[in-house]
Amino acid sequence: MESRASPPGHLAAGRARTHVAPPQNKSSLGRVTGLKAEFFNRDPRRVARALLGKLLVRKTPRGVLAGRIVETEAYLGKNDAAAHATAGKTARNAVLFGPPGHAYVYFIYGNHHCLNVSCLPDGVPGCVLFRALEPVVGTERMTDARGIEIAKEIDLKKISFLKKISSGPGRMAEALEITRKRDNGKSLVSQRSDLRIADDGYRVRRVAVTPRIGIVKSAEQPLRYLIAGNPFVSGRRVH
DNA sequence: GAGGAGATCGTCT
């Protein structure tokens, strides 16, 4: 529950949940602009906040899948005990030490892939973890990729149903067919890339900041960013 | 709705 995770002084996500955006199950993307590498060449905290409201777009032979980024977490690099880069460069995390704007995908708990984007200049580790998307384009294909059965047509209009598609790092990666083998090291800013981040002009009204979740080390730092009131952010019990 | 526990396997030491 986010409200329990929020330290005093931060926006309470629970209160903001009262205004709920309607699901936007579009059939295609409108006019969008791809982000440039410079966008990611800065502090992961600024990138994590700025990414909210942007679109994560996956192009596949069967069509486009896209979701609005509603939740991110910043990982700061060598000085961040929770970051994969804290132990230094390895074969697994090499992307974090590379140029900004590239996908760092890792496999966790034997079941799940998680997508990050590298930040800061070449040689300086830092990244942002994508934690949740609001499905925008290709919703049915995403449910298919997740192995979720659509019992009734009206399910695709229910927030409680749509939330199961991509609220959580593992769910989100599965919905967009993201895997380490296929996507790790891929540029998210190249026009030729099949996995990109784009701006469609959406403006975020309020950003909530809470401690990161699902981690033990450096768990107290407020480095999780989410669109206040958005129903598609991931929920997780805090013990 | 909330909490507990198992599944599952790549990566690192």
Added chain:
DNA sequence: GACGATCTCCTCT
């Protein structure tokens, strides 16, 4: 061999 930036099922209230 241990750990882990998760998810889902099952049980209890």
